Amino acid sequence: METSNLISRRAVIKSSIFGALAVSIPSISYAKNIMDLKFQDNKWPLRYPSIDDAIVSEVVGKSHFNFDRVKELVDKRPELSRASWDWGFGDWESAIGAASHVGRRDIVEYLMKKGARATMFTYAMLGGYNTVKAMIDLTPGIQKLQGPHGISLLSHAKAGLRMKDKMTNQQISNSERLIDYLKELGDADGEVYEKFDESKMPKYVGDYRYGEGENDGFSVKINMRKMLSLGKLGKFGGGLHYIGDNKFLYNGVSSVYISFQVNDDVVKSLTIHEPDLTLVAKKV
Numbered sequence: 542m543e544t545s546n547l548i549s550r551r552a553v554i555k556s557s558i559f560g561a562l563a564v565s566i567p568s569i570s571y572a573k574n575i576m577d578l579k580f581q582d583n584k585w586p587l588r589y590p591s592i593d594d595a596i597v598s599e600v601v602g603k604s605h606f607n608f609d610r611v612k613e614l615v616d617k618r619p620e621l622s623r624a625s626w627d628w629g630f631g632d633w634e635s636a637i638g639a640a641s642h643v644g645r646r647d648i649v650e651y652l653m654k655k656g657a658r659a660t661m662f663t664y665a666m667l668g669g670y671n672t673v674k675a676m677i678d679l680t681p682g683i684q685k686l687q688g689p690h691g692i693s694l695l696s697h698a699k700a701g702l703r704m705k706d707k708m709t710n711q712q713i714s715n716s717e718r719l720i721d722y723l724k725e726l727g728d729a730d731g732e733v734y735e736k737f738d739e740s741k742m743p744k745y746v747g748d749y750r751y752g753e754g755e756n757d758g759f760s761v762k763i764n765m766r767k768m769l770s771l772g773k774l775g776k777f778g779g780g781l782h783y784i785g786d787n788k789f790l791y792n793g794v795s796s797v798y799i800s801f802q803v804n805d806d807v808v809k810s811l812t813i814h815e816p817d818l819t820l821v822a823k824k825v
Protein backbone atom coordinates (compact mmCIF):
# COMPACT_ATOMS: atom_id res chain seq x y z
CA MET A 542 0.00 0.00 0.00
CA GLU A 543 1.39 3.40 -0.97
CA THR A 544 2.32 5.84 1.77
CA SER A 545 -0.10 8.40 0.38
CA ASN A 546 -2.94 5.98 1.08
CA LEU A 547 -2.03 5.56 4.73
CA ILE A 548 -4.66 7.84 6.18
CA SER A 549 -5.20 7.81 9.93
CA ARG A 550 -8.58 6.86 11.32
CA ARG A 551 -8.61 10.23 13.08
CA ALA A 552 -8.16 12.07 9.78
CA VAL A 553 -10.94 10.06 8.16
CA ILE A 554 -13.32 10.78 11.02
CA LYS A 555 -12.50 14.47 10.99
CA SER A 556 -12.89 14.65 7.23
CA SER A 557 -16.26 12.90 7.19
CA ILE A 558 -17.63 14.94 10.06
CA PHE A 559 -16.46 18.18 8.46
CA GLY A 560 -18.23 17.15 5.31
CA ALA A 561 -21.50 16.78 7.21
CA LEU A 562 -21.00 20.00 9.14
CA ALA A 563 -20.26 21.92 5.95
CA VAL A 564 -23.83 21.28 4.89
CA SER A 565 -25.54 21.95 8.21
CA ILE A 566 -23.43 24.77 9.68
CA PRO A 567 -22.91 27.96 7.64
CA SER A 568 -19.52 28.74 9.14
CA ILE A 569 -16.83 26.14 8.40
CA SER A 570 -14.44 27.93 10.74
CA TYR A 571 -16.99 27.51 13.54
CA ALA A 572 -17.25 23.81 12.71
CA LYS A 573 -13.48 23.47 12.85
CA ASN A 574 -13.41 25.02 16.31
CA ILE A 575 -16.00 22.50 17.51
CA MET A 576 -14.04 19.53 16.18
CA ASP A 577 -10.70 20.79 17.48
CA LEU A 578 -12.28 20.94 20.94
CA LYS A 579 -13.71 17.45 20.64
CA PHE A 580 -10.43 15.97 19.44
CA GLN A 581 -8.29 17.64 22.09
CA ASP A 582 -5.73 15.03 23.21
CA ASN A 583 -7.59 12.59 20.96
CA LYS A 584 -10.16 11.97 23.71
CA TRP A 585 -13.93 11.74 23.45
CA PRO A 586 -16.35 11.79 26.36
CA LEU A 587 -16.77 8.30 27.81
CA ARG A 588 -19.39 6.28 25.84
CA TYR A 589 -19.82 9.06 23.23
CA PRO A 590 -22.38 9.84 21.73
CA SER A 591 -23.96 9.35 25.16
CA ILE A 592 -23.90 12.58 27.18
CA ASP A 593 -20.72 12.95 29.22
CA ASP A 594 -20.97 11.08 32.52
CA ALA A 595 -19.62 14.10 34.41
CA ILE A 596 -22.54 16.23 33.20
CA VAL A 597 -25.10 13.53 34.01
CA SER A 598 -23.68 13.10 37.50
CA GLU A 599 -23.68 16.85 38.06
CA VAL A 600 -27.28 17.47 37.02
CA VAL A 601 -28.54 14.67 39.26
CA GLY A 602 -26.37 15.81 42.17
CA LYS A 603 -27.30 19.48 41.81
CA SER A 604 -31.00 18.60 41.58
CA HIS A 605 -30.88 18.04 45.33
CA PHE A 606 -30.25 21.71 46.08
CA ASN A 607 -29.01 24.01 43.29
CA PHE A 608 -31.87 25.30 41.13
CA ASP A 609 -29.72 27.84 39.29
CA ARG A 610 -27.15 25.27 38.15
CA VAL A 611 -29.84 22.74 37.19
CA LYS A 612 -31.54 25.41 35.08
CA GLU A 613 -28.24 26.34 33.45
CA LEU A 614 -27.60 22.73 32.46
CA VAL A 615 -31.13 21.73 31.46
CA ASP A 616 -32.00 24.91 29.54
CA LYS A 617 -29.08 24.07 27.28
CA ARG A 618 -29.96 20.36 26.99
CA PRO A 619 -33.58 19.63 28.02
CA GLU A 620 -32.83 15.90 27.70
CA LEU A 621 -30.92 16.20 30.97
CA SER A 622 -34.25 16.63 32.75
CA ARG A 623 -34.52 12.82 32.42
CA ALA A 624 -30.95 12.08 33.50
CA SER A 625 -30.26 9.19 35.91
CA TRP A 626 -27.11 8.26 37.80
CA ASP A 627 -25.93 5.14 39.64
CA TRP A 628 -24.41 6.30 42.93
CA GLY A 629 -23.04 2.82 43.59
CA PHE A 630 -24.02 -0.85 43.38
CA GLY A 631 -27.23 0.01 41.47
CA ASP A 632 -28.49 2.86 43.65
CA TRP A 633 -30.06 4.61 40.66
CA GLU A 634 -31.39 8.13 41.03
CA SER A 635 -32.92 10.48 38.47
CA ALA A 636 -32.71 14.27 38.57
CA ILE A 637 -36.40 14.49 39.43
CA GLY A 638 -35.95 11.70 41.98
CA ALA A 639 -33.21 13.71 43.69
CA ALA A 640 -35.36 16.84 43.89
CA SER A 641 -38.32 14.76 45.07
CA HIS A 642 -36.81 13.14 48.15
CA VAL A 643 -35.46 16.46 49.45
CA GLY A 644 -38.75 18.30 48.88
CA ARG A 645 -37.55 20.74 46.23
CA ARG A 646 -40.91 21.48 44.61
CA ASP A 647 -39.43 24.30 42.55
CA ILE A 648 -36.83 22.04 40.92
CA VAL A 649 -39.36 19.23 40.40
CA GLU A 650 -41.84 21.54 38.69
CA TYR A 651 -39.13 22.97 36.45
CA LEU A 652 -37.84 19.51 35.46
CA MET A 653 -41.36 18.31 34.63
CA LYS A 654 -41.85 21.28 32.31
CA LYS A 655 -38.64 20.26 30.56
CA GLY A 656 -39.74 16.66 30.07
CA ALA A 657 -38.81 14.79 33.26
CA ARG A 658 -40.81 11.64 33.96
CA ALA A 659 -42.51 11.89 37.33
CA THR A 660 -42.83 8.75 39.47
CA MET A 661 -45.03 7.71 42.37
CA PHE A 662 -42.38 9.19 44.69
CA THR A 663 -42.57 12.54 42.90
CA TYR A 664 -46.36 12.65 43.25
CA ALA A 665 -46.05 11.69 46.90
CA MET A 666 -43.74 14.66 47.50
CA LEU A 667 -46.19 16.92 45.64
CA GLY A 668 -49.04 15.76 47.88
CA GLY A 669 -50.88 14.02 45.05
CA TYR A 670 -53.31 12.12 47.26
CA ASN A 671 -55.65 10.98 44.47
CA THR A 672 -52.78 10.04 42.16
CA VAL A 673 -50.82 8.04 44.73
CA LYS A 674 -53.92 6.33 46.10
CA ALA A 675 -54.97 5.34 42.57
CA MET A 676 -51.52 3.80 41.97
CA ILE A 677 -51.74 1.80 45.19
CA ASP A 678 -55.31 0.70 44.43
CA LEU A 679 -54.20 -0.47 41.00
CA THR A 680 -51.09 -2.26 42.29
CA PRO A 681 -51.61 -3.29 45.93
CA GLY A 682 -48.36 -3.39 47.86
CA ILE A 683 -46.57 -0.87 45.68
CA GLN A 684 -46.41 1.48 48.68
CA LYS A 685 -43.68 -0.76 50.11
CA LEU A 686 -41.28 0.06 47.27
CA GLN A 687 -38.31 2.24 48.16
CA GLY A 688 -37.04 5.19 46.17
CA PRO A 689 -33.45 6.35 45.63
CA HIS A 690 -31.10 5.57 48.54
CA GLY A 691 -33.79 3.33 50.03
CA ILE A 692 -35.97 6.33 50.97
CA SER A 693 -39.59 5.35 51.56
CA LEU A 694 -42.79 6.61 49.98
CA LEU A 695 -43.93 8.06 53.30
CA SER A 696 -40.64 9.94 53.68
CA HIS A 697 -41.17 11.47 50.26
CA ALA A 698 -44.63 12.61 51.28
CA LYS A 699 -43.24 14.20 54.44
CA ALA A 700 -40.51 15.91 52.40
CA GLY A 701 -43.29 17.66 50.50
CA LEU A 702 -43.83 19.96 53.48
CA ARG A 703 -40.25 21.22 53.62
CA MET A 704 -41.19 24.26 51.53
CA LYS A 705 -44.33 24.83 53.57
CA ASP A 706 -43.76 28.57 53.76
CA LYS A 707 -44.13 28.75 49.96
CA MET A 708 -47.11 26.40 49.66
CA THR A 709 -50.79 27.25 49.42
CA ASN A 710 -53.20 26.10 52.11
CA GLN A 711 -54.64 23.59 49.63
CA GLN A 712 -51.20 22.12 48.89
CA ILE A 713 -50.50 21.78 52.61
CA SER A 714 -53.87 20.12 53.16
CA ASN A 715 -53.25 17.67 50.30
CA SER A 716 -49.84 16.70 51.66
CA GLU A 717 -51.15 16.19 55.19
CA ARG A 718 -54.02 14.06 53.88
CA LEU A 719 -51.60 11.88 51.92
CA ILE A 720 -49.26 11.49 54.90
CA ASP A 721 -52.17 10.36 57.09
CA TYR A 722 -53.29 7.87 54.43
CA LEU A 723 -49.80 6.37 54.04
CA LYS A 724 -49.39 6.08 57.79
CA GLU A 725 -52.69 4.20 58.01
CA LEU A 726 -51.43 1.66 55.47
CA GLY A 727 -48.75 0.70 57.97
CA ASP A 728 -46.12 -0.41 55.45
CA ALA A 729 -45.24 2.69 53.43
CA ASP A 730 -42.24 3.71 55.52
CA GLY A 731 -39.62 1.34 54.14
CA GLU A 732 -37.44 -1.30 55.74
CA VAL A 733 -36.74 -1.37 59.46
CA TYR A 734 -33.13 -2.23 60.24
CA GLU A 735 -31.40 -3.25 63.43
CA LYS A 736 -30.25 -0.45 65.71
CA PHE A 737 -26.50 0.06 65.50
CA ASP A 738 -24.57 1.37 68.50
CA GLU A 739 -23.02 4.72 67.50
CA SER A 740 -20.17 4.21 69.96
CA LYS A 741 -18.94 1.28 67.81
CA MET A 742 -18.80 3.25 64.57
CA PRO A 743 -15.29 4.78 64.86
CA LYS A 744 -13.53 1.43 64.59
CA TYR A 745 -14.98 0.91 61.09
CA VAL A 746 -14.03 4.38 59.85
CA GLY A 747 -11.03 4.58 57.52
CA ASP A 748 -9.71 3.73 54.07
CA TYR A 749 -9.76 0.25 52.56
CA ARG A 750 -7.76 -0.74 49.49
CA TYR A 751 -8.20 -3.62 47.03
CA GLY A 752 -5.60 -2.69 44.40
CA GLU A 753 -2.61 -0.52 43.52
CA GLY A 754 -4.53 1.97 41.38
CA GLU A 755 -5.10 5.51 42.60
CA ASN A 756 -8.84 4.92 43.05
CA ASP A 757 -8.78 1.23 43.98
CA GLY A 758 -10.42 1.45 47.35
CA PHE A 759 -13.20 2.72 49.58
CA SER A 760 -13.60 5.14 52.45
CA VAL A 761 -15.91 4.42 55.36
CA LYS A 762 -17.11 7.58 57.09
CA ILE A 763 -19.85 8.72 59.47
CA ASN A 764 -22.37 10.82 57.55
CA MET A 765 -24.66 13.63 58.64
CA ARG A 766 -27.38 11.11 59.51
CA LYS A 767 -25.03 9.61 62.10
CA MET A 768 -24.65 6.35 60.23
CA LEU A 769 -21.72 4.66 58.52
CA SER A 770 -21.34 5.32 54.81
CA LEU A 771 -19.20 3.72 52.12
CA GLY A 772 -17.85 5.61 49.10
CA LYS A 773 -14.87 5.77 46.79
CA LEU A 774 -11.56 6.71 48.40
CA GLY A 775 -11.77 10.05 50.17
CA LYS A 776 -15.49 10.50 49.49
CA PHE A 777 -18.79 9.97 51.24
CA GLY A 778 -21.09 7.37 49.74
CA GLY A 779 -24.23 5.42 50.48
CA GLY A 780 -25.42 4.69 53.98
CA LEU A 781 -24.78 1.29 55.55
CA HIS A 782 -27.78 -0.34 57.26
CA TYR A 783 -26.85 -2.83 59.97
CA ILE A 784 -28.22 -6.36 59.57
CA GLY A 785 -26.17 -8.04 62.31
CA ASP A 786 -22.82 -9.77 62.80
CA ASN A 787 -20.69 -6.97 61.26
CA LYS A 788 -22.82 -7.02 58.11
CA PHE A 789 -24.51 -4.06 56.43
CA LEU A 790 -26.79 -3.48 53.45
CA TYR A 791 -25.72 -0.70 51.12
CA ASN A 792 -28.20 2.19 50.85
CA GLY A 793 -31.33 0.15 50.28
CA VAL A 794 -29.75 -2.04 47.57
CA SER A 795 -31.11 -5.49 48.38
CA SER A 796 -28.63 -7.59 46.38
CA VAL A 797 -25.42 -6.16 47.87
CA TYR A 798 -24.09 -6.36 51.39
CA ILE A 799 -20.81 -5.43 53.04
CA SER A 800 -19.20 -7.50 55.78
CA PHE A 801 -16.32 -6.39 57.99
CA GLN A 802 -13.65 -8.79 59.19
CA VAL A 803 -12.83 -8.07 62.85
CA ASN A 804 -10.07 -9.54 64.99
CA ASP A 805 -9.81 -8.68 68.71
CA ASP A 806 -12.24 -5.83 68.15
CA VAL A 807 -10.01 -4.35 65.41
CA VAL A 808 -11.38 -4.08 61.87
CA LYS A 809 -8.93 -5.65 59.39
CA SER A 810 -10.83 -5.59 56.09
CA LEU A 811 -14.20 -5.39 54.42
CA THR A 812 -15.76 -7.62 51.80
CA ILE A 813 -18.21 -6.53 49.12
CA HIS A 814 -20.73 -9.27 48.35
CA GLU A 815 -22.47 -8.82 44.97
CA PRO A 816 -24.41 -11.47 43.03
CA ASP A 817 -21.47 -12.07 40.63
CA LEU A 818 -18.56 -10.61 42.56
CA THR A 819 -16.82 -10.91 45.92
CA LEU A 820 -14.17 -8.26 46.59
CA VAL A 821 -11.94 -7.90 49.66
CA ALA A 822 -10.43 -4.55 50.62
CA LYS A 823 -7.87 -4.32 53.44
CA LYS A 824 -7.96 -1.47 55.92
CA VAL A 825 -4.93 0.80 55.64
